Amino acid sequence: MSDMFIATSMPDRDWWAALWPDPEGVLRALGVQPEMTVVDLCCGDGYFTAPLARIVGGRVYALDIDPAMINQARGETARQGVSVSNWIVADAREVAALTPEEVDYVFIANTFHGVSDQTALARAVADILKQSGLFTIVNWHDFPRERTAVMGQPRGPKTEMRMTPDSVRAAVEPAGFHLARVVDLQPYHYGTIFERTL
Template identity: 60%
Template sequence: CTFLQGDAMALHRLLPEPVDYSLMANTFHGVPEQTALVREIAGVLKPGGLFAVVNWHARPRVETPVLGQARGPRTELRMTPEQVRAVVEAAGLRLDRVVELPPYHYGALFRLPG
């Protein structure tokens, strides 16, 4: 596993070779150009590579407390698995599966065809 710091919209410049797996946790909802970012990720994945998105469920923020405090992104930013699927599949990846990550999250796993 290698960690890099840089602009995610320029992954092709940061990575010397294609990767097997890309993970995005608790931030996809805030990406201004989601489909463009997914296209960039797809461009650096090996054929059959995986892209995972971990997100807060699309519930009101007040319903996702941690240690008695409302946590997570604003309610209006939260995305359902179906909304994430629409964005990611528009960039050419295909949904592999959605898994529950209790108590407030889900993971959506996408595969690059090939």
């Protein structure tokens, strides 16, 4: 595990499905559109990778530091009958060096709260986005952890690690972005959608 990510781990798939029974609908609500080229940053086990690929026709760079997660994500996309154009095992900070083209959209879910230098990661993302490209960060609302129960158990990061949309904005905008909108993702999440400005 990189020292960039603090106290992050991949949860059980069953409770992701309990939270988000329609991941493709979540992605569409967050502005993912057909024919975009997308980076699924810290893709984990592929819960969002397969629906991303379905929407954009496979034009996805799926990156994770853990080869076991990449293998799970590959298996999940195969199970769902979709293809992903590029699989990358690497630290998220290396995304600019490993993505050979500018992309339309970068997506990261449930990981940003554990990034030790969030502005540096946002700068790496800015380096691969087209002008006016979008960087979407999905986070848990800053509710106390005991209030975010899934399948009968408190879930998500520790209360003190949770971020408000304003704290995400403060970390990302200095990297050359402006906050375009915040999307509430019931019951416990939100997405901040940033547009590249520099």
